[in-house]
Amino acid sequence: MARKSWHLDRRTFLKGLGVTCMIPYMEAMGMGNTFNAFGAETKSTKRLCFVYFPNGAGLPEPDSPYYKKWSWFPMGEGKDYQFTNSLSPLASHREDLSILGGLSHPRSRRLLGHLAGDTWLTGGDLRGSQYNNNISVDQVVAQKFGQDTRYPYLALSTDGGVGYKSRVSTLSFDHSGKAIPSEHRHREIFERYFAPNGGATTASRRKSIQQEQKIVDIVLEDSKRLHRRLGRHDQIKMDEYLHSLNKVEEQVKRNERWLDIPMKDFSADHINLNTNATVDPEGYMRTTFDLMILGMQVDLTRVMTYMMAREDGLGLGESFPKLALGLKKGHHTISHDRTTGHWEEWGRYDQWLAKQFSYFLDRMKNTYDEYGSLLENTLVLYGSACSTTHNAVNYPLVLAGGSKMGMKHGSYQKFDDVPMSNLFVSMLHKLGIERESFSDSTGKLDTDIFG
Template sequence: MKRKSWHLDRRTFIKGVGAAVLLPYMECMGMGKLSQFADAPQVPKRLCFVYFPNGVSVPGANHKKYSQWNWFPHKTGTDYEFTNSIAPLAPFKKDMTILGGLSHPNSRSVLGHIAGDTWLTGGDLRGNKYNNSISVDQLAAQKLSKHTRIPYLTLSTDGGVGYKSRASTLSFDSNGRAIPSEHRQREIFERYFSPAGGASTKERRQSLQQDKKIVDLVLEDSKSLKKRLGQNDKTKLDEYMSTLNRVEEQVKRNEKWLDVPMKEFDASRLNLSVDPVASPEDYLRSTLDLMILGFETDLTRVMTYMMAREDGLGFGDAFPKIALNLSGHHGMTHDKKTGYQERLGKYDQWLSKQFAYFLDKMKNTHDEHGSLLDNTLVLYGSCCSSTHNANNLPLILAGGKNMGLKHGSYETFDAKHIHMSNLFVSMLNTVGVNVETFADSTGALPAIFN
């Protein structure tokens, strides 16, 4: 822009800001908006993925007795009706789209539970080799992380990584290695929302310097050790080094953000002392509340949450037994006794209730840019339609009103030509991560997105 004679230069503006008289911002300072001075995007665009295991109840639309416990609606388009399984989500019809027919081609022929490792990757786990790839959240974090304190938040009910084919995380790095998830709510809050227990900036800087020294020493020793290891141990060390590199990157990031105050927030609604055995609902909602707080404070713009693990592993398998007096979730999916469709459907309904809670809080929590939900794409779903069947995945895409999404319908897609990764391509481009392909995509998703 050509400089006008009446423009004030940056130095004059800064002097005015520093003066006790608090010189007001004026048009002659040449900036359309103050946000341009900070070189920050005006409106944050976020991605969120919420996962449940083992598939859903799908007795079919023509089942005489249990058709209303079919997870998918019986009619496509905008005039579909919610079945019992997803009825709690009815108030959010205009904020969400139900997706049918999508899956990852490489996962269709594997045991359904294994497909959980590929839900966000589209990786190829067929045969004896484990060829997973980067997850969509991690690809997004590579670009969106420049705006936030932490690049992403990976959460689960059990924590850690689990093991290959039965991961306890949804996130995988650029080499297809599982990224550990976090699950202890109080530790998560203290780590990210109350760093160093409220210590002074000077004390935190000293602590960060010490962390850097420790990481540097371990990295140096590891590089020396690698020269003397066999191939298997080298592989294990490489995985360890990847984790350590992430720690190093976060230490540097923490140092960068040390002098930037976090947005003020109200933590009174948080319950960080939940007993999951007494109330699985409160336990899940405690994590969902932390996620909402993370978006509200712009801690990160990328989150994943695995509400429970596949194949009966982990504590989440007991949720239907504790909350609804049913059996374990994985066992329910194999139960073929009379009425099993309704029993499984009731747990689907309970899970939908928790997701409805999340959507309600996201919709009614506002930052300076409006409703959190309107600036966030949220994908909810599983890696199976019914247990062991990794086709026609149950998926709901919600939010993103301010990003041009058109919701309110149930859309189905031709599995031969349109893959779940097409959805990821559209989601990535919508939040400003420009890609032409992801995994086995054949293009963008031909609906919903402008």
């Protein structure tokens, strides 16, 4: 195919004083083919995301008056299931997701649920005195996909770091089963990953931050110069990307201002808080999701994990039900409570978490690259490592996305104590990674949702 009259290099950046900003794929970058960040031709983009919430989900008994309203799992099965209030925020994405019940890791079923959280993406064996964890499935994919992107993966969480054994603050584990530190400081993530210098903040950029100069404003002149040379479709795409970039930085600044605002008094027993606990939780989570969307837009990485909160009430997420919903108890406390009405409290928080996940799916569905919407080419798994009161069975799971990868969604499917690693094997195959097994799998997942 003939070269376009004007061709834009795939590794183009917008530049300003002390700032270089990555841009998404443009039609002007290709000549009938698409290329990765290093100029190698690619045929399609497939991505993988995991989003985790701790402490299980509310599952009232069938004879409870709260069952039909606040059970996390839907009523009915197959294509005709009905959402309860708990997952009702996902109703608009019904045809883009599958709800899965009955999956768990066999070696974790007798563990205290909090410890099982360490194995959600690994299926590792933590039953004895030895900590025999193994590589997480996201890292298997990162080893394969990482050669085509600037970074092999992003490991994100609300608390950052690794936590400690049995109460980790990351979902990712390396080939030896060692926890991989997660990141949570939005400003550092924003500055590090959307500049090509590996995260080094120049003196001029530090000064511009202090003067509250945003990246979009600093690269404005360069973006105008580029804008004039782009075709109409690319101009629209550039405008959308810069708007997203600006929106994320505005929220980062807003979150930073919250750090100096004291919270109302409340009991902090059993909570390991730091100053980030004063951040509005909905704004905080959505900023994380927005950063993930930006990372997909510029093909920063194709593998991401996000731990929304830690197990056992040991992190910032313990206070989220209080801050977001005005409840008097923290998440972990609610999950152990047995007083009248606790199912509704738990269900309302499950609903709030589902609302944040729905926001992520909506952003992915309405953000496009050269292959279609981001959601169409991304597998996203949302869930927890235990069910009610930390029983490490019947994991609450939602698998979304991947319609252009052949996924057939729209149903609620129940399994009978099937290894969750079977799901991972099927996901790996859908991503083009032909592995016969992962961890303690017994084969692929027996379902028609993978086409």
